[in-house]
Amino acid sequence: MVIHSRSNELIFYSYFNIEFIPAYNLLIHLIRSSPLLPQFIDTVTNNLQQPVKSSPNNSSALSLSILTTIFNILPAESSLRYDVFRTILKVVSTNGLYDQLVPQLKNVDKWFQEWDSGVEETRTLLIEIADVAEKADDE
Secondary structure, three states, rough: EEEEOOOOOEEEEEEEHHHHHHHHHHHHHHHHOOOHHHHHHHHHHHHHHHOOOOOOOOOOOOOOHHHHHHHOOOOOOOOOHHHHHHHHHHHHHHHHHHHHHHHHHHHHHHHHHHHHHOHHHHHHHHHHHHHHOOOOOOO
């Protein structure tokens, strides 16, 4: 077990957690070239919304890290990025990680253009972002 001290807080990582992100990175690499990518991404993102039982104290950070990786490896114009971003919003909202989202909000308009989002998709995502911000008490 490796112990890191940060902000007077001890974060414990078991060997499983050290291998968790690389294992998901391998999985992502393997499914990237599959014709079933949308189905696999859906399954993976749904699984990442659930707490990582082996790491209850670091679960949300692990999930957010992997979801961010998935978002970043998908082509900019991929509509799958929209779905992954919505999952990121759910994880952020559920776990109070709004501060992790804020730096990325400046890119939302650009993403809408890249995804060729329709009015309803744009509206839905903006409402979800506003809900997350409201939950975090951000104006």
